[in-house]
Amino acid sequence: MGSETRRMAPEARRAQLLDVLADLVLAEGYEAVSIDRVAREGRVARTVVYAQFGNLQGLLEALLERTQRRAVEQVQAIVVLAEAPSPEDIDGLIVDAVRTFGQIVLDDPRTWRLALLPADGAPAILRERTEAARGAIRAIVQPVVAWLLTQRGAPSGIDEELAAHAIVALGEDGAKLTMSDPVAYPPERMAEFARSLLRAFGR
Structure with a gap:
């Protein structure tokens, strides 16, 4: 699973991280959201989230x-x-x-x-x-x-x-x-x- 995750195309990775964020918001609310949490739930490094969205506000606005x-x-x-x-x-x-x-x-x-x-x-x-x-x-x-x-x-x-x-x-x-x-x-x-x-x- 890890190797498949690393090979994910940028657009697919973006969609996957937005799905992770959506499920987190729906389950626990916006106050539970952080770059660290999304990276952990998405099983990627924090740098991957930053590369896709820039910062937390960019991540939330993209969703x-x-x-x-x-x-x-x-x-x-x-x-x-x-x-x-x-x-x-x-x-x-x-x-x-x-x-x-x-x-x-x-x-x-x-x-x-x-x-x-x-x-x-x-x-x-x-x-x-x-x-x-x-x-x-x-x-x-x-x-x-x-x-x-x-x-x-x-x-x-x-x-x-x-x-x-x-x-x-x-x-x-x-x-x-x-x-x-x-x-x-x-x-x-x-x-x-x-x-x-x-x-x-x-x-």
Whole structure:
């Protein structure tokens, strides 16, 4: 195993160390993170970590950047599915998006557990970057929400920005439930709940 570790390509090594860091943060929090700890858990010399990331802040920022990129790309993929030119079943489109998001969360729990991790205890720059990532996701969601409301014939006067905030917050809470207990809160249950809400609001 040691010889395989030494032969690891730089990009693969970077990804491996970020995985080590992610698991450490999720298990013990940001306060447990240090270059020494990551090197020890990753079974490499400290110099390898420094060579890849420069310092501890560089290491943490690289993890946050990867987490943000993956989360945003996954949300964008759902948005693309929701951009059918003339959908005949708007409610079905929304329900499918909820189901797809739940499955994405289950398929990549490391990314979403990190993305939704409370900012308490995180360095200030990471808290700022985390909120910026949430803002980026809301910016993706808001025009889609506006389009869906129009297509569905929603009452006039609905605040689209607040609607986007509410939907992102609901998505975050749903993702946490699914990750905490996927048997009790599977994507299909979340999708059926969305369908029930849509029925309650009528058209």
